[in-house]
Amino acid sequence: MEQTKSTNIILFSGDYDKAMAAYIIANGAAAFDHEVTIFHTFWGLNALRKDKPPAVKKGFLERQFARMMPRGADKMGLSNMNMGGMGPKMIKQVIGKHNAMTMPQLIEMAQEQDIHLVACTMTMDLLGLQQEELLDGVTYAGVAAYLADAEDGNVNLFI
Template sequence: MTDKKKTTIVLFSGDYDKAMAAYIIANGAAAYDHEVTIFHTFWGLNALRKENQVPVKKSLLEKMFGKMMPRGADKMGLSKMNYLGMGPKMIKNVMKKHNALPLPQLVEMAQEQDIKLIACTMTMDLLGLQKEELLDDIEYAGVAAYIGDSEDGNITLFI
């Protein structure tokens, strides 16, 4: 047990803007010396997907899910004003203008700051996602690990 403050975020959402908010809060908390965990479940797992297709054996249903879900942080849509993908382009343009970090860089920064990125194994099973398809150097766990991490936490969020 450390004396550090703790921030634990469940990232459930697969929206670009919500994932951005999650990673900005996480990186901010880490900068203020919190011990930070992001527990990725359901659509939030997409933020951890590798961009390129990884050859793994899947059932038909798993292949369908795999095709329909965005491959990696950069491909995610917006929760509002998505306009068939035009919204994310606009936001990314504005972000570039304001020197705001795009989501894939926020994920990279989180890894550099030793933020614990966890993929929920139960929902990986449900969505047919395999370890080979997700980023390297992340952890795999279930709800018990989440409870253990967050019960002594200071900031607990579901995003």
């Protein structure tokens, strides 16, 4: 019996286009029967933020980060040609026009395909993000868990 292949993506970036690339590859790999994990760290955690999170208690710095960072995948900017938010609008228009999937749809598909969406607990701490603020079904882990998956992985990417 052949061993299950695996794809392990670190999503570090908080850009809409990079997150799209990560989720498209992840969903493709899941369709190929890979065991797939997206490990969200630093700005990539923003893709997992709820649109309307419950109120949580935060320190001053953590409140600043929370306020300045995009709340959820739909609000992220582009890595290129962001143009004060006009770029993301254009991208979403062409996504609609070409029947491609938006980030919220890609995340939903990933969850339906049992892709492991992991949030890096160390950087959650740094940025002051709490579990209540992130999507349901997310797993919480650190770099050791990432390495345990990736060291036998087939497609390992840092995005």
